[in-house]
Amino acid sequence: MRYSALKILTEALTGNKGWQPVWREPEPKPAYDVIVIGGGGHGLATAYYLAKEHGITNVAVLEKGWIGSGNVGRNTTIIRSNYLLPGNEPFYELSLKLWEGLEQDFNYNAMISQRGILNLFHSDPQRDAYVRRGNAMRMAGADAVLLDADGVRKMYPFLDFDNARFPIKGGLAQPRGGTVRHDAVAWGYARGADSRGVDIIQNCEVTGFSIENGVCKGVETSRGAIKANKVAVCVAGSSGRVMATAGMRLPIESHVLQAFVSEGLKPVVDGVVTFGAGHFYVSQSDKGGLVFGGDIDGYNSYAQRGNLPVVEDVCESAMAIMPTIGRARLLRMWGGVMDMSMDGSPFIDKTQTDGLYFNGGWCYGGFKATPASGFCYAHLLANDAPHPVATELRLDRFKRGHMIDEKGAGAQPNLH
Amino acid sequence: MIINHPLLGPRDAAEFVYLGDAALLNRPDWQASDAAEQFYDYQYLRDNPAGDHRELWYHEQGDRSWLIVARNTLSHEITKVELARDVARARKQAHG
Known part of the structure; x- marks a missing residue:
């Protein structure tokens, strides 16, 4: 169902009886091509762009609570692309451009101002x-x-x-720059992903990964094991907790x-x-x-x-x-x-485990990045290569000495 | 949060500066053959637990002592406060 002025008018005249739920509530299937862990803005955007840009629709978004219950519902709704460093600025500018066309793109009023x-x-x-x-x-x-x-x-x-x-x-x-109705971003992406066949599964907590011989084959959840060719973690503040179950320590x-x-x-x-x-x-x-x-x-x-x-x-x-x-x-x-x-900049990268991908480290700036984060993460998942504007957002950049430290504060997260 | 300083008694956390995980006290051996790898771990990677966490606080607006505070990152409850100096000395004695 497309939303339009005509639809609102028709519904107003017919007692508003024709509105449908905005997304389905499916049971998890035994296996998917891609599982996205985390039904926040970034996770839902990732699923949306996987389906829309890459035609990958056998996708599940697993959310331990209800979608949009984390930082996409708790931020101060600002969008901007006023970054300095070459590893960051083209990425955030892509994000702002995607914001500018977002409402038409996913046919949902996100009150982008x-x-x-x-x-x-x-x-x-x-x-x-x-x-x-x-x-x-x-x-x-x-x-x-x-x-x-x-x-x-x-x-x-x-x-x-x-x-x-x-x-x-x-x-x-x-x-x-400006502001956006933040909850509508989660709902708009959820609706867009769902209508393209993505399963959004709420109240489904990921409790572990099934990793065999260095390859991630799926996840353990509070609703049973689910297999997947690719598992994409996208859990913001819970990154440390979730990745610890895969045996990974993070620079976070x-x-x-x-x-x-x-x-x-x-x-x-x-x-x-x-x-x-x-x-x-x-x-x-x-x-x-x-x-x-x-x-x-x-x-x-x-x-x-x-x-x-x-x-x-x-x-x-x-x-x-x-x-x-x-x-x-x-x-x-x-x-x-x-x-x-550790440098105030995010990660969109593969991990050392085949089939396991990580998106996180957004610090306090994740909301504005939502569209580009989903866009670039979907690109990485579909092509196994980073999007051109996200080539620097790598997990190993500290080891290589290629930090993206906007503030020059060093490995001291509470100074960023 | 109130930090119960071992020497000065209960003090407002606002008087302190926070550094991070108390594991930062365990500086790697710079002469080890894999020193670069060890320092990468030491400097950049964190356990970041949800629950009990031992961490370094510096009493900048007080007696300028370093403390090791055992605090729960889910509830902010503080269960133990020690002088970092005492902890380091005890460890040195234990290891000879």
Whole structure:
């Protein structure tokens, strides 16, 4: 069933009796060509692109809870491609291009809103760094605009431009960045994959892998063993736990990142504003809530909740740059588990076990990468070779000395 | 989180800086024939367990001691706090 304005009108006139469930709830088959572990944004996107781009439809997505119950439902919904390094930027720009055509592509309203993202800077060296970043972005085909303080003032007059410690000297804007209705991304990909024959199996936890002579032949699950030619792990914060059952240690630590939303307010923040010097970023949802966050808590955690020192830090940063936010009341706060890699960049790669593939290490930046992650992972699964924009996202890059360390912070995940 | 410092008593975790898995104390032998391999493991790979985790915390805004904190990564419950110095010394004695 295709969604369209005509369909909505017809249903409105006929009592809305013709709507179908958006995906089936099939029983697992004994064997598949490809099993994707993890029914989050990346896993569902992988299944979708496997079916759509490569015609591989004998695919199951196994999800231990309900689809979209992890980080795709817990993030702050920002999309952007303002990266610096050649190993990253073309990948994220592909992602942004896929976002731009996504709703037409999977015929689902994901409320993609290219309202622009602005990174503030406060000193000459920081401006130089952003000039360099902007040039790197433009060389990869992305858009970037350098604004001076007056340019920022025209967009966001309420910011504290004369802050004593971090006076605003300007900003690097990416007008094509923006926000997305995050749950709809999971649902849209699920619907697109399901309608092409992919089995989405919820409440099915993977408990182990069946590996014989270095070849992965399938998985053990809470609903029995399932065979597969290829097994694609895509479990974000649970990467360490799942891969440990395959006997693999990863260059990843799981950390908790908190996010916050205020009560609904009248429109005040048009786009996304980031205050990196002070650990704060904010946008406003279509319901009016100010959606904001800061840095990870900084210690290993699988708890999906954080602690008060970071809440204090985020709120102090918010008050420093946007004093008007002090009048808003906090509605909700929550945490998600981030698979923080040792250089802050992700992995889409084969493992040493034949037939076992790994996608993870997205740190706190996985949401924006969802389409390209699925696209490139599907490419790897179908062709056994990395997609041209994902050739650097390899598991062995630390051993080879080819890190993609955007921040230059070294093997210290809580500094990325 | 409150960390019960062996010398100073209960302190707010905000006073500390976190380094990571306490296994980082076990620096490989740089003269070993497979030193490069061992240092790759040491520097980049982690057990990253969901559950009990022994980890290094540095009391930067206090007495600047390194602590080994046994903490559960699922509940954040802290079960044991030791001075890293004491642990390292005890290990050295045990191994002669």
